[in-house]
Amino acid sequence: MIEIDDITKTYNGQAVVDQVTLTIQPHTICVVVGTSGSGKTTLMRMINKLVEPTSGSVRIDGEDIAGLPAYELRRRMGYVIQGHGLFPHRSVGQNIATVPKLLGWTKAKTRDRVDELMTLFQLDPAEFRDRLPHELSGGQQQRVGVARALAAKPNILLMDEPYGALDPVIRAKAQEDLLNIQRQFGTTIVLVTHDMEEAIHLGHTIAVMDQGKLLQAASPAEIIGKPATPFVAELIGTSERPFRLLSLFKVADHIEPGEAEGKPIEASASLRDAYAELLWSGRPDLPVQRDGQVVGRVTLDALARLAARPQ
Amino acid sequence: MSIAELAPVSSRPAWLALDKLGVLIALIAAAGAALPFALFRANRIVPGDTVALAQALPGSLAMALALSLLAGFAVALLRFPALTKLLVGFVVLGVLFVLMGQSAAFLTPPDDTFARVAPGAGFWLLAFAFALLVTDALTRLRLAPLWRLAILAAVLAAMALLLWSGGWNQLSLLKEYANRAPAFWAEARAHLVLAFGSVAIATVVGVPLGILCYKVRPLRAGVLNVLNIVQTIPSIALFGLLIAPLAWIAANVPGASAIGISGIGTAPALVALFAYSLLPIVSNTVVGLNNVSPAAIDAARGMGMTVWQRLVAVELPLGFPVILTGIRIVLVQNIGLTTIAALIGGGGFGVFVFQGIGQTAMDLVLLGAVPTVVLAFVAAVVLDAMVEMTSREGKRP
Numbered sequence: 001m002i003e004i005d006d007i008t009k010t011y012n013g014q015a016v017v018d019q020v021t022l023t024i025q026p027h028t029i030c031v032v033v034g035t036s037g038s039g040k041t042t043l044m045r046m047i048n049k050l051v052e053p054t055s056g057s058v059r060i061d062g063e064d065i066a067g068l069p070a071y072e073l074r075r076r077m078g079y080v081i082q083g084h085g086l087f088p089h090r091s092v093g094q095n096i097a098t099v100p101k102l103l104g105w106t107k108a109k110t111r112d113r114v115d116e117l118m119t120l121f122q123l124d125p126a127e128f129r130d131r132l133p134h135e136l137s138g139g140q141q142q143r144v145g146v147a148r149a150l151a152a153k154p155n156i157l158l159m160d161e162p163y164g165a166l167d168p169v170i171r172a173k174a175q176e177d178l179l180n181i182q183r184q185f186g187t188t189i190v191l192v193t194h195d196m197e198e199a200i201h202l203g204h205t206i207a208v209m210d211q212g213k214l215l216q217a218a219s220p221a222e223i224i225g226k227p228a229t230p231f232v233a234e235l236i237g238t239s240e241r242p243f244r245l246l247s248l249f250k251v252a253d254h255i256e257p258g259e260a261e262g263k264p265i266e267a268s269a270s271l272r273d274a275y276a277e278l279l280w281s282g283r284p285d286l287p288v289q290r291d292g293q294v295v296g297r298v299t300l301d302a303l304a305r306l307a308a309r310p311q
Numbered sequence: 312m313s314i315a316e317l318a319p320v321s322s323r324p325a326w327l328a329l330d331k332l333g334v335l336i337a338l339i340a341a342a343g344a345a346l347p348f349a350l351f352r353a354n355r356i357v358p359g360d361t362v363a364l365a366q367a368l369p370g371s372l373a374m375a376l377a378l379s380l381l382a383g384f385a386v387a388l389l390r391f392p393a394l395t396k397l398l399v400g401f402v403v404l405g406v407l408f409v410l411m412g413q414s415a416a417f418l419t420p421p422d423d424t425f426a427r428v429a430p431g432a433g434f435w436l437l438a439f440a441f442a443l444l445v446t447d448a449l450t451r452l453r454l455a456p457l458w459r460l461a462i463l464a465a466v467l468a469a470m471a472l473l474l475w476s477g478g479w480n481q482l483s484l485l486k487e488y489a490n491r492a493p494a495f496w497a498e499a500r501a502h503l504v505l506a507f508g509s510v511a512i513a514t515v516v517g518v519p520l521g522i523l524c525y526k527v528r529p530l531r532a533g534v535l536n537v538l539n540i541v542q543t544i545p546s547i548a549l550f551g552l553l554i555a556p557l558a559w560i561a562a563n564v565p566g567a568s569a570i571g572i573s574g575i576g577t578a579p580a581l582v583a584l585f586a587y588s589l590l591p592i593v594s595n596t597v598v599g600l601n602n603v604s605p606a607a608i609d610a611a612r613g614m615g616m617t618v619w620q621r622l623v624a625v626e627l628p629l630g631f632p633v634i635l636t637g638i639r640i641v642l643v644q645n646i647g648l649t650t651i652a653a654l655i656g657g658g659g660f661g662v663f664v665f666q667g668i669g670q671t672a673m674d675l676v677l678l679g680a681v682p683t684v685v686l687a688f689v690a691a692v693v694l695d696a697m698v699e700m701t702s703r704e705g706k707r708p
Contacts, residue, residue: 048613050609050612050613070615071615071616071617072615073615074612074613074614074615075614075615076615079610079613079614081606081609081610081613082606083606084606084610085604085606085607085609085610085613086607086610087607087610087611087624087625087629088604088607088629089628089629098614098616099614099615102614102615102616102620145610148614149614158613
């Protein structure tokens, strides 16, 4: 658990982060959203002491981090930044082994861990281990950046605009990978982004920041349904609200019995995808399939009800 | 005029067009061929008589030289492939150098030990023109650093072979050398000690100082300004200015004179060369470290590297090519500057230069100048190759 308690950071008398209190539950993803200059990155950097708070405190599992040496604290957390920040003069394998090496792991243990992570991120160790970062594609570099952050099996992963430099297709893939890894290892993730779409897709909790203040911290459904301020509503995009709401649910959870005509949709798809397909094909309902078997249908009427403002 | 009219006739081969730099090279070469090829003097200090190319060699050899010059002239002038230009350039230079030695043997009367034959202005211009052709071709070929080093080694081997074979023994330069062989090697050692020693000390002091300036921002402007001022002191003045303080130290600090410190000689020369070396090394260290990608530094901090680990594992390796460039600049600079050290008794090739000027013996000046130029050139090529090899990895951050 990460407890941020009444934290403030001022530069030359100007509060960049202003009295923010936020608790991040263990094994969840908390996405901090805001425009540039909102203080979201500064807030995140105070969790691993890259920025020292002017006042207030951060506790990790009950322990105040003010008393811990910064380098020790940071080795316990993963850290991913925009544009990956890989060391250009070190091979992929050496990059991933950075923190294990700092922690003094044995060579064999480090090597096993590097191979394990590379396999996890669909990079063949034999092929990629000795390559230099500039010999990889943008998506591969990004994956190596996340693998490097996870190398020492941290409980907490901090990510600063990790997908900012990726094109939409690779970004969607990277987001799926992250969700899978989070589910698999239960890592607590704090992710900073300016992209509300990304926040809704990834976050268990969304914290919206503006001008150093935390405006609202709540589940995506609540952020969409009950924005605390007009700014939060604006950030979601008023005309996008129903579709963002639908994107939170899976087809699998809203299957109705019955028959439907035409090409089926996967149960793992989001309701938003299903709604788009209904509108586009002009059908009132869609068959739903799971593992190649049709298991029911979703209807336009049901989805329209679900897209309405929560009461 | 339409574009079609301007387009070259397609049937013409690609090489049949003028090369821009080639025109300049050809002009220099033409001037070189017209000017006297050799200088003949009855002894080493009287003004000499100039000897034209046609008279400087026996008929058949003069013809061979003229033909190879003509071939080189054509290859330089027209747009031949760079590799052709490189090979022809080397062949012409080889012929030129070998025949210069032959010319000396041809022009020196038998059993006359006082007569001196020196290369004339024509020879130097021809050598310059074809050296330009070779370097231009090398630049265009963009060879890998290892290839450049291999070519340098081959050229040095060829020069060594020419000297070892005695082909140049009748030339005035080699006669001066023959008279001073032990002194030549002693001064060569002094030169190397001064040039490399000052750079080594400056590296040991300058790189840490640069790291300090990089880490402690307020220090930066002050240190760099002081070094900038040092750099502007004329070299002869700096050598002179150091005599008094070092003489005082030698006289008053116990043990100072015992380790070789004195007002004149090696100590002030080394101190002055060291002072000149500091600015490029310190400023390149600062610039090199400053250029390290901020993302890599942020990642290093965020992953829990200490200040020291970050410096050793990330900042220094990534800044190294720029730091090495600074070392290259001062090494080449100091090899040249060391000649002046002879003025205050520091030794080095400058001894021959100043002796030669004093005796108006140009051959003696060349005996000091030519090895200095060769040394500086070799250092530049070797270090350039090293810079390129180290900056190859991680070019794109």
